[in-house]
Amino acid sequence: EYGQPLHAYDLDLIKGxxxxxxxxxxxxxxxxxDEKERTIKAEDIVIADGNSKAIGLAGVMGGFETEVTENTKNILIESANFDSEAIRKTSKRLGLRSEASSRYEKGISSKLAEYGIKRFLKLIEETNSGSLVxxxxxxxxxxxxxxxxxxRNSRLNSLLGLDLSVEESKKYLEELEFECQVEDDIITAKVPYFRSDISIEADLIExxxxxxxxxxxxxxxxxxxxxQGKKSDLRNFIDKIRDEVYGLGFSEVVSYSFISPKQYDKLNLSQDSKLRDSLKILNPLGEDFSVMRTTLIGNMLDIIRxxxxxxxFDLRLSELGNSFVKVGDDPSQSKEEKLLVMALVGDEYDYYYLKDSxxxxxxxxxxxxxxFQTEENNPSFHPGRTANVLVNDxxxxxxxxxxxxxxxxxxxxKRVYLLEANVDTLFKYANDNIQYKEISxxxxxxxxxxxxxxxRVEAQDIIETIRNNGGENIKFVKLFDRYAGSQIEDGKVSLAFKIGFQSNIKTLKDDEIKAAFNKIVDKLEDYYDIDLRS
Structure with missing residues (x-):
């Protein structure tokens, strides 16, 4: 009840x-x-009888010879306080841990010895369990x-996130039997004898x-x-790209950022290509890991192989990783550029599948x-089946x-269809402020x-010409047919486009659509010398 260990002896068995x-x-x-013989050291504290014979290990366990039994008539009750360090050392040395030792070794108030034994005697008297001497x-x-x-009350409020007055804080402590004095912002609390766990300011705040x-x-x-810690806008953007690419059915791969310089030869890069100007590692593991990559295409092709x-044989792979580019001649001025590579391999895939993705x-x-603008000078790609993707040129x-x-x-x-995009440029032109537009x-x-x-004329240029000259009511321009064959002379191609017109404020009249369509035809004839088909 009080946390004070007590020990009962058979008084008639104690010599003297x-x-x-x-x-x-x-x-x-x-x-x-526990009926085991214990060897005592000089640093142990013992309880001895009148002949100075040890009859108990103080604060740890009593002796067998003076144990209370069913034949005991007279009981001597001991309530004591011992040095916590001595009890701890004895208990540890003997490997003997008891309820008493676990309390003594932590330290208890010396006042509890008197309160504990008086409470015990009171219970004996109330229950008529014996006669008190x-x-x-x-x-x-x-x-x-x-x-x-x-x-400090200010410190208390700061740590707890409260706004208590000094009197309110004092009232809480007094409810726990702390005697408190207040001076300005400081509360001085007298610790009750039974609260040996209270020693510092933080204890009172708790x-x-x-x-x-x-x-x-x-x-x-x-x-x-x-x-507040949070991801940067760029990192959130990268996470979004990964999610969207995964949603398109591509599996993400991860490869090393250091490569062999021979990879540039395998990519057919010219000797003066900027991609060859890579950072060299001072202590490489070997030639295959001796430079930092400037493109992710070579790593992707290795993975495909x-x-x-x-x-x-059915591969849809992507990687979003760092490339390393020199800034000037000083390697310390290099920078990282994040690149995205997406690749397709399989009979079901072609350039247009990747373009759609x-x-x-x-x-x-x-x-x-x-x-999309035709690219014929990239040595890593097929000259007739490659394009650069441009935004604002x-x-x-x-x-x-x-x-x-x-x-x-x-x-x-196998044929490989591949794209490599600069993530930093994507981030530059990305727009997450998507607003609702009413459907006409x-x-x-x-x-x-x-x-x-x-x-030789690119369909993209024709689409831009149509859009620029068709007026504000053009909704879409789509290329839906391309034909080149025996019925078309060499060097020519037949293209067919579908043009959509729609207004948000009225129903377009035939003469308005016809005027816009005729203007488109006139401009196409002026710019490209076309031959209309019926």
Whole structure:
């Protein structure tokens, strides 16, 4: 009840009917209550009888010879306080841990010895369990000094996130039997004898928080020079790209950032290519890991080769990683550029499948007004099946079929459709402020136009010409047919486009659509010398 260990002796078995508390004698032995012989050391504290014979290990366990049994008539009750360090060392050395030792070794108030034995005697009297002999013998003059702990009310409120007045804090402590004095912001609390766990300011703050109720404290943000940790906008954007690419059915791969310089030869890069100007590692593991990559294409082709060698012929792979680019001649001025590579291998895939995947990704990222421009000078790609993707005339990505010679260099015997995009440029033009636009309630009218034109003219340029000259009511322009064959002369191609017209404010009249359509035809004839087909 009080946390004070007590021990009962059979008084008639104690020689001289008195107890002596002394240090142990080196080598003496004692049989404890668990019926085991214990060898005593000089640093142990023992309880001895009138003949100075050890009858108990103080604060740890009593002796077997003076144990209370069913034949006991007279009981001597011991309530004591021992040095916590001595009890701990004895208990540890003997491997003997008891309820008493676990309390003594932590330290308990010396006042509890008197309160504990008086409470025990009171219970004997109330339950009529025995006859009390008058008098309590008290030996020892150790008295614990009163302990005082100060707490700043401002500090209390700061740690708990509360706004208590100093009087409110004082009231909480007084409810726990602390005697408190207040001076300005400081509360000086006298610690009750039974609260040996209270020694510092934080202990008192915890007691106030406990009574107030930690569950009643409303969460608050951090105050001070610290900033809330969160991902940067770029990292959130990268996470979004990964999610969208995964949603398009591509599996993400990860490769090393250091490569062999021979990889640039396998990519057919010219000797003066900027991609060859890579950072060299000072202590490489070997030539295969001696430079930092400037492109992710070579790593992707290596991964594709390994998959094909393992009989995996349907591949949709992507990697988003760092490349390392020099800034000037000083390697310390280099910078990292994040690149995205997407690749397709399989009979079901072609350039247009990959182009569609890229367009869907750009739409999800809010990147509009992009255009595809033929690229014939990239040695890693097929010259007739490659395009640069531009936004505001800035290169966003390269997309196309990998050059057959490059595939031979990587021992790949399947066609590979691949794109590489600069993530930093994607981030530059991305727009997450997507706003709702009301769907027009007026009818959509479409017109088809087909003509023969020089096959060197890009469809993208024709689409831009149509959009720029068709007026504000043009909703879409789509190429839906391309024909080149025996009925078309060499160097020519037949293209067919579908043009959609729609207004948000009215139903378009035939003469308005006809005027816009005729203007488109006139401009196409002026710019490209087309031959309209009926």
């Amino acid at each position: 009917k008195k107890l002596i508390v002394r240090q142990g004698n080196e080598g003496e032995s004692l049989k404890t209550l 008058e008098g309590i013998h008290d030996d020892g003059s150790y008295e614990a000094e009163d302990q005082f702990v100060k707490v 007691e106030v928080g406990r009574l107030y109720g930690f569950h009643n404290i409303e969460p608050k943000g951090l105050e001070g020079p610290l900033t 390994r998959n094909l060698n393992n009989k995996q 890229l367009e869907k990704l750009l739409t999800k990222l809010g990147i509009e007004d992009n255009k 800035e290169k966003l990505a390269v997309i196309g079929e990998v050059h057959p010679l490059v595939l031979d260099n990587f021992d790949i015997n 309630k007026y009818p959509l009218v479409d017109r088809d136009i087909a003509f023969i034109i020089n096959d």
